[in-house]
Amino acid sequence: DVKVTQSSRYLVKRTGEKVFLECVQDMDHENMFWYRQDPGLGLRLIYFSYDVKMKEKGDIPEGYSVSREKKERFSLILESASTNQTSMYLCASSFFGTGSNTGELFFGEGSRLTVL
């Protein structure tokens, strides 16, 4: 089974702190994604990556950066956390392209970040 593991289920940080959210997948997927989930807004894409050292902005990249130094690991970085970044953060991965696969995303269990 595909496993997407997020390093922290719950974090509490203070305004201005630097925050790292780590995500690791074990299925050799090319694509990796970071979403944030807020009530009534669904999932909004922050950043995604199609390959090592490659990154693309999603719909709401402001205030975030990412790092993909290894294929299996995709990190989300909040350089200076703010209270409006309090949210649930979801990492996902998938195979590249449609081809014979369905494009299904495999999700981690989420990291709930509270910024005080």
Add this chain to the structure above:
Amino acid sequence: GEDVEQSLFLSVREGDSSVINCTYTDSSSTYLYWYKQEPGAGLQLLTYIFSNMDMKQDQRLTVLLNKKDKHLSLRIADTQTGDSAIYFCAESIRNDMRFGAGTRLTVKP
């Protein structure tokens, strides 16, 4: 841009059928998906339908696709309390996936 739209809440009684509706944006989407999120967990793929199909049935789940109206629905027959969750509609656009806001299904005993 345009959004994938779905209602936010649905409440049914145990044993009834649930129907969750969704409108999507891109007529060229190859696949359309329903994901389920249980409390405290990430999303899991529940079912999907290829865009050249009108209907897909999988045990208690029936997916209907109306491409003309860009309308997708998920019917859960004989809804159980374990079906209580948030259900997300999603469409694939090239290598991106666009999600609706999620419908919170509450099943009352």
